Amino acid sequence: MAQQHTVEDILETRRQIVNEAISEDLPIDDPKKLYEASRYLLEAGGKRLRPTILLLAAEALTDVEPGSEPYREFPAVDGRPIDVLSAAVSIEIIQSFTLIHDDIMDDDDMRRGVPAVHREYDLSTAILAGDTLYSKAFENMLETGATSEQSVRALSELATTCTEICEGQSLDIEFESRPAITTEEYLEMVELKTAVLYAAAASIPAIILGYEDAFDSLHSYGLDIGRAFQIQDDLLDLTTPTKKLGKQRGSDLVENKQTLITVHAREQGVDVDSLVDTDSVETVTEAEIDEAVQILEEAGSIEFARQRAHELVESGKQHLEVLPDNEAHRLLSEIAEYLIEREY
Amino acid sequence: MAQQHTVEDILETRRQIVNEAISEDLPIDDPKKLYEASRYLLEAGGKRLRPTILLLAAEALTDVEPGSEPYREFPAVDGRPIDVLSAAVSIEIIQSFTLIHDDIMDDDDMRRGVPAVHREYDLSTAILAGDTLYSKAFENMLETGATSEQSVRALSELATTCTEICEGQSLDIEFESRPAITTEEYLEMVELKTAVLYAAAASIPAIILGYEDAFDSLHSYGLDIGRAFQIQDDLLDLTTPTKKLGKQRGSDLVENKQTLITVHAREQGVDVDSLVDTDSVETVTEAEIDEAVQILEEAGSIEFARQRAHELVESGKQHLEVLPDNEAHRLLSEIAEYLIEREY
Numbered sequence: 001m002a003q004q005h006t007v008e009d010i011l012e013t014r015r016q017i018v019n020e021a022i023s024e025d026l027p028i029d030d031p032k033k034l035y036e037a038s039r040y041l042l043e044a045g046g047k048r049l050r051p052t053i054l055l056l057a058a059e060a061l062t063d064v065e066p067g068s069e070p071y072r073e074f075p076a077v078d079g080r081p082i083d084v085l086s087a088a089v090s091i092e093i094i095q096s097f098t099l100i101h102d103d104i105m106d107d108d109d110m111r112r113g114v115p116a117v118h119r120e121y122d123l124s125t126a127i128l129a130g131d132t133l134y135s136k137a138f139e140n141m142l143e144t145g146a147t148s149e150q151s152v153r154a155l156s157e158l159a160t161t162c163t164e165i166c167e168g169q170s171l172d173i174e175f176e177s178r179p180a181i182t183t184e185e186y187l188e189m190v191e192l193k194t195a196v197l198y199a200a201a202a203s204i205p206a207i208i209l210g211y212e213d214a215f216d217s218l219h220s221y222g223l224d225i226g227r228a229f230q231i232q233d234d235l236l237d238l239t240t241p242t243k244k245l246g247k248q249r250g251s252d253l254v255e256n257k258q259t260l261i262t263v264h265a266r267e268q269g270v271d272v273d274s275l276v277d278t279d280s281v282e283t284v285t286e287a288e289i290d291e292a293v294q295i296l297e298e299a300g301s302i303e304f305a306r307q308r309a310h311e312l313v314e315s316g317k318q319h320l321e322v323l324p325d326n327e328a329h330r331l332l333s334e335i336a337e338y339l340i341e342r343e344y
Numbered sequence: 345m346a347q348q349h350t351v352e353d354i355l356e357t358r359r360q361i362v363n364e365a366i367s368e369d370l371p372i373d374d375p376k377k378l379y380e381a382s383r384y385l386l387e388a389g390g391k392r393l394r395p396t397i398l399l400l401a402a403e404a405l406t407d408v409e410p411g412s413e414p415y416r417e418f419p420a421v422d423g424r425p426i427d428v429l430s431a432a433v434s435i436e437i438i439q440s441f442t443l444i445h446d447d448i449m450d451d452d453d454m455r456r457g458v459p460a461v462h463r464e465y466d467l468s469t470a471i472l473a474g475d476t477l478y479s480k481a482f483e484n485m486l487e488t489g490a491t492s493e494q495s496v497r498a499l500s501e502l503a504t505t506c507t508e509i510c511e512g513q514s515l516d517i518e519f520e521s522r523p524a525i526t527t528e529e530y531l532e533m534v535e536l537k538t539a540v541l542y543a544a545a546a547s548i549p550a551i552i553l554g555y556e557d558a559f560d561s562l563h564s565y566g567l568d569i570g571r572a573f574q575i576q577d578d579l580l581d582l583t584t585p586t587k588k589l590g591k592q593r594g595s596d597l598v599e600n601k602q603t604l605i606t607v608h609a610r611e612q613g614v615d616v617d618s619l620v621d622t623d624s625v626e627t628v629t630e631a632e633i634d635e636a637v638q639i640l641e642e643a644g645s646i647e648f649a650r651q652r653a654h655e656l657v658e659s660g661k662q663h664l665e666v667l668p669d670n671e672a673h674r675l676l677s678e679i680a681e682y683l684i685e686r687e688y
Contacts, residue, residue, distance in 0.1 A: 034514035105468035124449035135506035148492035156486050162479035170378035
């Protein structure tokens, strides 16, 4: 009988595999400073959720036991060897590029426990590091060994995804100065800014391995769990102790960032702008945050967000029914649950 | 007998065609502000040199009279209709993306006679507008109707070109704080930062129209004339009156930017850093610039740059010999000369 893997095992082993692949596929070329800055955030950590989902989707589609086939020569439906790891690296590189540029736009100083790239280096280097990762992601997605038809499809999916991420980030910034948004508008923004990259990660294996019939379902799975992931992020900002969170709990409230919770609370008539008076994460007190969370709980906003995330995960899991009944399928299902059960 | 076109005619008519195509291929979608910011610099003007070279290369390869075939359905070697205009727009979009991000990095306030995007809008919008153009360029390059094999080749060329542009910009920034660079190092930087996009523009028609044999020669033509273009830009900064130039003459000297002229002068023992004492383009005088230019002339540096640009244009024209003897071929040759004869 096949060995059973836990989600934690899977995440940890895939994280190491992806990290090695990043070193291989994104070497430190000249100019050194540019490539070091490009890799700096990738080397600072990260759970590698998206590339892990890509690798598991490949295993689920081809009905092989997780870890049993080499990711650099993964069997396509017609038997050709496909480098799914190169596609996984491409997705993680895009994620890193967006973090670097987002941190500049949001004027965030820290990321993954280290200074943001524009703080560790400077503004110019950070912009340029992001731009370099952008084209490197396209270069890597061209290196899978898929047929030309499949590569064109994968590249098209990647380009559209990047455009949508930009649209989502633009909406996110716009929403900061437009308080009266609806939960639907908020969720559309989250779909664009966050979920489409999960959708690309889950569905690109269907393209490059020749399982086109499964593309739509895997794409929908990614959209659902990506939205759930962001809602959980919004919840964790309010509920996880500052130390565990790696940044001040309640910082979204302090910085007046819209979240599903605050959007819902505003719809319920809560004066969200007055929840926290302090406007700096350096001076806000835990008591202030506690009081704000209490009000959001009483308005039902925290429960609303939890419920919404739960529904999205259930919906996401149902989309997996297109896959054979195998262990990778089960793990993709468990990762969906993990996304809303994780505590940081 | 076929009508003879002048370079000015060709540039003006192609400029209008490319402008219309940009409006069509880069529509103002939602979020409106993002797309308006993305198109802002494209609408502010520009000679459309790179897309014009792409269109002329298509005409030269297929041996048709300039303007005689519709650019949206251009005949490939096997008769398939190819949208070469979509490829031309892709190249111009990349150019615009690099200008937007470069202006942030160089802290330039003006571009094409209007405020830079990060001045007209803000830093976040400018970063995001550039990022959006980046993926839109890839989307457009996928819309030519070329075969999948050709599209993969074209996308690969585009991605590599973008990576090299980032490397070139990184070197350019690095050189500002490292005065002792050689003319070879300077020209390598120019190749990456500027010339590779000319090379992509000239050679991508060979890919998507099925004339692979001509790819290398057209690529070399682009590299040569792209370098010549940048050297001419360096020369114009010193020799064109401020009013005609649209910015302060000698601003490269004031801002201590490396150019082929200053790099050569330093090699000749000129104390380049002391050429202009004033460190602001607002307070520098024409007399100061005149004196500096005089010294650079006496060192032979201006003549050296002129000579180098001339050699590159001659070399570029020779690479065109791979093309049939037709009017588009002649015009590509004349555009090469135009690049070093232009006065702004």
